[in-house]
Amino acid sequence: MARILLVEDNEMNRDMLSRRLQKRGYEVLLANDGREGVDSASSHLPDLILMDMSLPVMNGWDATRHLKHSPETAAIPVIALTAHALSGDRDKAFEAGCDGYETKPVEMNRLLDTIARLLQGRGTP
Amino acid sequence: MSTAGTALEDSLSGLGHRLRTPLTHILGYSGLLLENEDVSPGTHPELQAVHAQASLILARIEHWLSPRCAGFSGEKVAALQADISEPLGLIVRIAGSLVQRLSGPPLLDALRIARACGELLSFVQQETAHNDSAAAAPSPLPAPAPESHTGLAPAGVLVIDDNPANRDMLVRQLSHYGHHALSAESGPEALSILESRGREAQAIELVLLDVMMPGMSGVDVLRHIRSMPSLAGIPVIMISALDEVESAARCIELGADEYLVKPFDPVLLRARLHSALERKRLQQQQRERTRQLEQATEDLKRANEDLQAFASAASHDLQEPLRTVSTTLEFFNLQWGGELTGEQSELFRLAVDGARRMSHLISDLLAYSMAGGEDGALEPVACETALLEALTNLRQAIRESGARITHADLPVIMAKPGHLVQLFQNLVGNAIKYRGEQRPEIRIRARREGQDWVLSVRDNGLGIDEKYFRRIFQPFGRLHGSDLPGSGLGLAICERIVRKAGGRLWVESTPGAGSTFCFTARAATSHAAGGD
Numbered sequence: 004m005a006r007i008l009l010v011e012d013n014e015m016n017r018d019m020l021s022r023r024l025q026k027r028g029y030e031v032l033l034a035n036d037g038r039e040g041v042d043s044a045s046s047h048l049p050d051l052i053l054m055d056m057s058l059p060v061m062n063g064w065d066a067t068r069h070l071k072h073s074p075e076t077a078a079i080p081v082i083a084l085t086a087h088a089l090s091g092d093r094d095k096a097f098e099a100g101c102d103g104y105e106t107k108p109v110e111m112n113r114l115l116d117t118i119a120r121l122l123q124g125r126g127t128p
Numbered sequence: 129m130s131t132a133g134t135a136l137e138d139s140l141s142g143l144g145h146r147l148r149t150p151l152t153h154i155l156g157y158s159g160l161l162l163e164n165e166d167v168s169p170g171t172h173p174e175l176q177a178v179h180a181q182a183s184l185i186l187a188r189i190e191h192w193l194s195p196r197c198a199g200f201s202g203e204k205v206a207a208l209q210a211d212i213s214e215p216l217g218l219i220v221r222i223a224g225s226l227v228q229r230l231s232g233p234p235l236l237d238a239l240r241i242a243r244a245c246g247e248l249l250s251f252v253q254q255e256t257a258h259n260d261s262a263a264a265a266p267s268p269l270p271a272p273a274p275e276s277h278t279g280l281a282p283a284g285v286l287v288i289d290d291n292p293a294n295r296d297m298l299v300r301q302l303s304h305y306g307h308h309a310l311s312a313e314s315g316p317e318a319l320s321i322l323e324s325r326g327r328e329a330q331a332i333e334l335v336l337l338d339v340m341m342p343g344m345s346g347v348d349v350l351r352h353i354r355s356m357p358s359l360a361g362i363p364v365i366m367i368s369a370l371d372e373v374e375s376a377a378r379c380i381e382l383g384a385d386e387y388l389v390k391p392f393d394p395v396l397l398r399a400r401l402h403s404a405l406e407r408k409r410l411q412q413q414q415r416e417r418t419r420q421l422e423q424a425t426e427d428l429k430r431a432n433e434d435l436q437a438f439a440s441a442a443s444h445d446l447q448e449p450l451r452t453v454s455t456t457l458e459f460f461n462l463q464w465g466g467e468l469t470g471e472q473s474e475l476f477r478l479a480v481d482g483a484r485r486m487s488h489l490i491s492d493l494l495a496y497s498m499a500g501g502e503d504g505a506l507e508p509v510a511c512e513t514a515l516l517e518a519l520t521n522l523r524q525a526i527r528e529s530g531a532r533i534t535h536a537d538l539p540v541i542m543a544k545p546g547h548l549v550q551l552f553q554n555l556v557g558n559a560i561k562y563r564g565e566q567r568p569e570i571r572i573r574a575r576r577e578g579q580d581w582v583l584s585v586r587d588n589g590l591g592i593d594e595k596y597f598r599r600i601f602q603p604f605g606r607l608h609g610s611d612l613p614g615s616g617l618g619l620a621i622c623e624r625i626v627r628k629a630g631g632r633l634w635v636e637s638t639p640g641a642g643s644t645f646c647f648t649a650r651a652a653t654s655h656a657a658g659g660d
Contacts, residue, residue, distance in 0.1 A: 013149065015152075015153045015156075015157075015240060015244075016149075016152060016153070016156070019152075019153065019156035019157060019160060020156070022160055023159065023160060023163070026163055057145075086145050086148050086149070086152075107148060107149075107152050108148065108151055108152035108155045108156065108182075108186065109152070109156075111159060
């Protein structure tokens with residue numbers, strides 16, 4: 004089953020989302036900020052990354068840019084999670100290299116669909 | 129209320145972010161509970177209702193806080209509050225009932241929903257307070273627990289905020305909790321209050337400081353407060369309209385104790401306030417205790433030094449008249465010794481013997497007080513050298529008793545050279561003194577134990593009953609009468625010497641089968657002497 008790295012600084016969000024993903028059989032790795040996220044992605048090479056955008060230390064946009072510029076992590080799909088429902092955020096996320104975009108609070112079924120679609124593109128269930 | 133309105137406008141986008149976070153939690157955790165097999169399906173309709181009402185609140189937030197929604201910020205916020213209070217009330221009721229019915233991990237999730245409700249509820253209540261004029265009825269505050277329950281005494285708190293409505297609300301809230309609240313509308317005013325109040329009995333014990341103020345900013349005020357020695361340790365809680373991680377981090381770096389984001393939950397404010405005050409009081413208590421402890425240690429040290437000085441001075445001063453007695457007796461003996469009758473000669477011998485014992489006692493007292501003297505540095509000392517010196521001092525007793533003394537290879541240990549000689553002299557001297565019927569056989573050995581050496585002096589003498597093992601090391605803890613002379617300080621001196629060098633002294637013995645006195649000593653680091 005696929006491994007998903009969840010980069011999220013809010014403890015409750017992290018707890019909630021990781022539990023819901025684990026329920027669907029995904030293995031979930033956790034990171035608390037952008038820097039940790041980049042480090043974890045480089046060392047564990049997950050199949051997909053869920054990235055909150057407003058993160059401490061290094062924000063989600065910078066972290067995504069970082070991952071997409073590094074050859075070993077560039078191919079890992081990144082789904083941006085943002086609390087801002089503004090369309091500018093969406094463009095900004097795709098500009099940074101994100102492959103998907105979800106606003107918080109996350110609509111679980113839609114997120115699961117996006118995850119499945121992106122994983123299928125990589126050949127991982 | 130124009131100032132409050134501007135502040136609201138500034139924080140409108142931030143407000144949306146803050147409201148979405150608890151909503152995310154309500155939606156997420158109700159979803160998790162719906163998926164949880166341990167939760168009875170009977171609760172599903174309620175959980176679905178929570179989910180639906182939270183989605184409704186979300187839609188209303190998106191509507192009222194959208195930049196496309198026309199109108200004055202204050203009005204939009206008021207409309208939003210009115211709009212969400214009903215669905216929120218429904219969620220609160222369901223969450224409350226779930227908390228009572230669930231248990232185990234699902235209960236934790238229900239509590240998380242309840243907590244998120246609390247955050248939204250405080251928005252509804254607090255922003256209403258913003259919109260009230262200062263003269264209006266008190267804002268809806270949660271009923272405070274009586275102060276006696278928290279165990280916290282009322283504190284002097286200074287509120288620094290340029291916004292009159294915020295200032296008023298905070299002062300009212302603090303007074304509500306039983307604190308003495310003062311307020312200042314600018315940095316300079318606050319600093320002058322702090323400077324003058326610092327010297328008064330009713331001092332300021334905590335500062336609530338707004339980050340964004342015209343002129344002197346909250347950050348500047350904080351920096352100033354932290355540079356004033358008279359205000360050292362005063363807790364400062366920063367309040368900000370912006371949920372900015374960088375600003376918060378900066379304030380904490382500059383020495384702020386807490387950082388609260390407006391509009392804050394009154395319960396959270398109260399908790400932060402009290403934790404900061406309690407921390408400060410604990411620190412003060414800690415400082416006071418440390419001071420007392422240092423004082424006590426200092427007193428004890430001085431008393432010990434005085435005692436030491438007294439003992440050594442007394443020993444010296446006692447020796448002096450005694451020497452006069454001994455010299456006079458000696459002179460008397462030379463002059464008239466030959467003319468004494470048998471009885472007179474016996475009485476004279478008692479006087480000489482008494483003076484000699486007195487002299488021994490005094491020199492032992494002196495040695496005992498010196499052994500407890502200041503902790504001079506230990507140095508590597510070869511045990512063999514110290515032992516030979518001790519045996520030289522004991523040569524008369526050795527010759528008279530015919531004792532046979534042997535020793536194995538002895539190590540170099542950390543000690544004071546003079547002390548080590550005294551130690552061997554007392555232990556070997558005792559072994560000879562308390563001998564049995566047969567000729568004394570005394571053996572000195574050493575064995576390595578980790579960083580330490582264990583040295584032992586074994587004899588074939590009288591031996592000691594186990595019940596006296598403690599008493600013999602106490603000053604004047606003698607087991608024998610005048611049949612075997614002694615000051616009763618020999619082993620007490622040994623014990624002190626060993627303890628001062630960081631070691632232990634003990635005895636292993638069986639009455640009639642001899643004794644072995646053992647002591648530990650630190651091995652000398654630069655030497656590696658062989659053991660037995």
